Amino acid sequence: MKRHGLQIGIERIDNDFFLSLKVSGKLTHEDYQKITPLLDNALEGLEDPELVAYVDIRELEGWELRAAWDDFILGAKHRKAFKRVAIVGDQRWADVAGKVGSWFIAGEMEDFDDPAKALAWLSQDRD
Structure with missing residues (x-):
């Protein structure tokens, strides 16, 4: 079982x-088929929502091609909603995710190897 x-x-x-x-x-x-409606429903009806996101990719092994496309579509759909995204994980995957994500996320994006530093960065300037 994988x-x-x-x-x-x-x-x-x-x-x-x-x-x-x-x-x-x-x-x-199939993973994106499950997560996309959750995010869509959470943001539905809000005017100019602002998201800060903590993304833990320490156990990421990659994407299927169609899943990579789903990730692009999800990011593009909610492009303006993301204020700040912190990616925590293996430097190689964090660099890839950060570069790709920055193409379709309007907000700031940083990668970290320390979860505490990522959370501190996300909470900066939050009122």
Whole structure:
């Protein structure tokens, strides 16, 4: 049995959202079929939502081609909603995810090897 997928947490504070994602294994199209409606529903009806996202990719093994496309579509759809994204994990995957993500995420994106530093960066300038 090979474990893979996305674990998602969404916390709402007024009009701001703290999104946490933990990625494991090799992501599939089916993984995105599950997560996309969750994010869409959380943001539905909000005017100019602001997301800060903590993405843990320490267990990421890669993406299927269709899943990579799903990731692009999801990011493009919610492009303006992302204020700040912290990626925690293996430097090689964090660099790739950060570069690709910066193409379709309007906000700031940083990669970290220390989860505490990532969370501190996400909480800067939050009122």
